Amino acid sequence: MPQSLVVTPAPQSVATPAATIPPRPTPTPVPKASVQPKASTKRTAQTSESAKRPSVPVQKNQGHARIQKKLTLSQLVAKYPDTFKLRGSGLEKKIALTFDDGPDTRFTPKVLDVLKSHQVKATFFVLGSLANTHPDVIKRIAQEGHVIGNHSFSHANLPKLSVNQFQNQIVHTENVLQGLIGYAPKLVRPPYGAINEEQVRWIADHHYLIVNWNVDSLDWKSLSAAQVLQNVLHQTRPGSIILQHSGGAESQDLSGTVQALSPLITKLKAAGYTFVTVPELLHVEKSK
Incomplete structure (x- = not known):
């Protein structure tokens, strides 16, 4: 291995989600139903005795005690290691290139051209709405041997959605992709890398796998080639x-x-690295 090409490792950390597309407006949450106060009860003759006793939380406060503190992304990765992945094994010099927010007709075909010229397979996390708009590009990605993953339908900030809205983002995209490539992607990458614990549990229950990243090129900032190259290496x-x-x-x-x-x-x-798809890196299937 040439000494000048050795890649310097960076401290391992959970990647900060990148705002790859300006946030879309999310539907206004449905207001919670107002709770009517309970009718007051008459005082009894034991008022002097009861006044001395400390107040006991009523049942509605017991619900608040059951609400768990929101976990950070790093805590979610630690709590759900079989469902939430940031990297593969460090025992082999295998790495996976992933590309988000496509397909489009400006850059996706150019990326595919470069990958084809080097005979490298990658993983594309695509939006359901753009897959609908550019079905031929989606089909090309699949035909050239790349793996396709689910990146939501409209690049929504998932933790801000209701349960039904979140599920629709994933399932709607899955349905679009299955009609184009013939399989339901197992891999899900949340926009901005953002997801909450309830959504992680739903992902696990429905046999998906969350795949974020541990190397961020920051190319969404419209960086130069030299900057992108330096960030990755x-x-x-x-x-x-x-x-x-x-x-x-x-x-x-x-x-x-x-x-x-x-x-x-x-x-x-x-430098001795081999490029593989995410399913190859993580030893999982590409489809559910």
């Missing part, structure tokens, strides 16, 4: 899941991502 280690983008908002320029991809693959291959 600085953080990559055996088992890394690398976050990049193949689509985004109209204001985002992912030219740096496309231009950095070929030298990135060349340098990491020279």
Whole structure:
């Protein structure tokens, strides 16, 4: 392995979710039904005795005691290790390239061209709404041997949704993709990497797998190729899941991502890394 190509590991940490597409407005939550106060009861002759006793919480307060503190992403990963993944095993020099927020017709085809020229397979986390708009690009991704994952339907901030809205984001996208590629993706990547514990449990119960990342290229900031390359090389280690983008908002320029991809693959291959898909890295199936 050439000494100049050794990738310097960065401290392991849970990736900070990146706002890849400006947040979409979410439906206004349904107001909670107001609780009518209970009718007061008449005082008894034992008022002097009862006044001395400490007050006992009524039943409605017992419900608050059962509400658990919201867990951070790192705590969720630790609590649900079989459902929430950030990386693969560090025992082999295998890594996975992943691309979010596609498909589009500006950058996704260019990313596919580079991957094809290097014979590298990647994993694309796509939006159901854009899969509907660009079905031919979705079909090309699948036909060229890449794996497709579920990135929600409209890039919603999932923890802000109701239970039904959250489920619809996942299931609607699954239905769209199954009609285009012939399988229901097992892999789910929440937009911004954000998800709450109730949603993690639903994911587990329905046999999905949450896949975030431990290497963030920050390419959503419309960085230059040199900046994207530096960000990835600085953080990559055996088992890394690398976050990049193949689509985004109209204001985002992912030219740096496309231009950095070929030298990135060349340098990491020279350093002894093998590129695999996320299912290969995590030893799971790509479909449910």
